[in-house]
Amino acid sequence: MIEMLNNWMLESSRNFNIIVGLTIVIYLGSLFVLVYIGNKFGKLDERTNAIHLKIISCMFTTQLIINATFILSVNRDIEYFRQFFILFQGIVFLVGAIYAFILYRRDFE
Structure with a gap:
């Protein structure tokens, strides 16, 4: 799929x-949602710190999975790396914003 998208670009x-x-x-949409929902959670305390850490953990896990999949499945001659x-x-x-929501x-x- 990445090859097709690269050729299309x-x-x-x-x-x-x-x-x-x-x-x-x-x-921009994801950042807006993250900031908006982050403000709705309230001021930083033990409860909101745990929520923020859950969101960041979800985002980090997604980042690791996407990068590993991309690096292992794509040829070296890709143009728009x-x-x-x-x-x-x-x-x-976007995953972080959805999880925060x-x-x-x-x-x-």
Whole structure:
């Protein structure tokens, strides 16, 4: 799948810009959700520190899995290596935002 996406980005600069724009949207949306829900949890104390650590642990585990899978499954001659890592970082923030939302819904409703 990465090979197909890489070839698709190589076809034109428009395709490359679509991926970069999608990455920015994922990053900004996820960061907004993380900050918003982080503020809804309240001031830092023992309870909120545990919640923040759960979210960070989930994000770190996702980062390890995505990077290991990417490095083990992709050829060395990939053209847009950095863009894929940045896209995967956006996906990690998206997973963190989703997990924060799930924790918020479970703890506060």
